[in-house]
Amino acid sequence: MRSRMGMLAVVGLGLCLTSCTQVAKGLRAANLGEDANRLAAAAEKVESCDKLKVEPAIQEEYALGSALAIHWAQQSGGLMLSGASEEKLNAYVNTVGRNLAMQSPRPELSWTFGVLKDAENFNALSAPGGYVFVTRRLLQGVDNEAQLAGVLAHEVAHIVLKHALHQYVSVKVSTCKGAAVTGAVVSTVASKVVGASRADGRLDLDSDTGLMGKMVEGTVDAFGKGNRRDEELAADALAVELLLSAGYDPGEYSLLLGKTTGGGGLLANHPSAKDRREQISRLVEARRNNADPLARVDVASLQRPALPAAFAVVGPVKKSTGVAKDAK
Structure with missing residues (x-):
């Protein structure tokens, strides 16, 4: 390799x-x-x-997303699904998440939300096809349902805006060009990618585990470089719209961002928590003062529901361990 x-x-x-x-x-x-x-x-x-450089077919998106979801779960110690208490927590997170997803431009996806066992990293992750995960450590840091909804809405927005799919397409193109420049197709995987460039540009990941593994590996590597600043801000902007549509107070999501240190991600190109919070404030204020009464928001009516009893299973709140990861 x-x-x-x-x-x-x-x-x-x-x-x-x-x-x-x-x-x-x-x-x-x-x-x-x-x-x-x-x-x-x-x-x-x-x-x-x-x-x-074409939009992946929905089957291709689901195949990539499911493989990435398995990868995230394996890297984070698995899902919290042991026993009735954890199952109730998982059901609650799915209820909140799916409600937000139904407000999005892609309600038809098979949305799946889950809690990862990771108790060390304050983290949220998402994958194409509608997979969204939060870590146990992150849940220990939220004060109410509106803050949880903010995190889920941000991840839903990344999927809706297809940020991970754009990275995946770049991986396909670079794999194809690498094979072309060497003058020889050095593997079956490269052969199939080059072949797709001569057809409709789409890959059948379900039919070839080797091809699937290579594309997942490349996409995970691209994820490690992080999303661009404009993509993070775009995800926050859409998250605000989803929160308002579902009746949540985006100000609570802003408060949660304020708990993180060093900004919204691991890399320098991510916007700072300050910049993200200022954008949220501007967007909410614009909706409060909208001239269209149908688009105007009554901020006083927005909700900050308490967390349910099932939330106790995540354990006591821990002190912040530093920068909040936000892998897509």
Whole structure:
């Protein structure tokens, strides 16, 4: 398996070849030798890889999402589903989450919410196809249902806005270009990705575990680099709309963000908690003062429901361990 730096070098060369396609074709037309022919052929293959930049089919989204969901669960010690108390907690989180998802532009997804056993990391994660998880540690830090709803709404927004799918598409394109630049298809996986670039750009992940594993590995690696600042703010903006639609006070979500240190994620390109809270305040104020009475929000009527008895199973509140992770 190539090193990460090696892959970056290959992809960089691929991008160069893309811009040189016409030059290479000209060299071949001028019959300047076999090297020019090989360069032109590689450039054409690289150019073909851009056909992978299409919206994945819903079956492809579900396949990727389910595999990523299994990965997140395994990395976090599994799901809290042992015994009646944990099952009640899981049912509660699903009720809150699905209510928010039904307010979103993608209510038709098979939305699934769960609590991970991880008691160390203040974390929320999501995967394409409607999978949303929160850690036990995060639940120990929320004060009411509105704060929980804010976290879930933010993850729902990432799925609706297809941020992870955009990263997945980039993985497909880079895999294809890597194979094209080397001049040979070095694996069955690469062969299928290159083949998809010559068809409709979509992959049948369910039919090939090797292909599935490679695409999940690449997407998880892309997740580690984090979402862009504008994507995080966009997810917060949509989360505010979902919260208002469901009758929750977004101010409570803002208070929860204030409990985290160092901003909303692990990387420098994430917006700070201060920036996120200021945006939430502006959005709520705009809805409060909206000239359209149907769009205007009565902030005083927004709800901050208490947590149910089932919540006791998460255990006592712990002191913050630092930056809140927000993996997508």
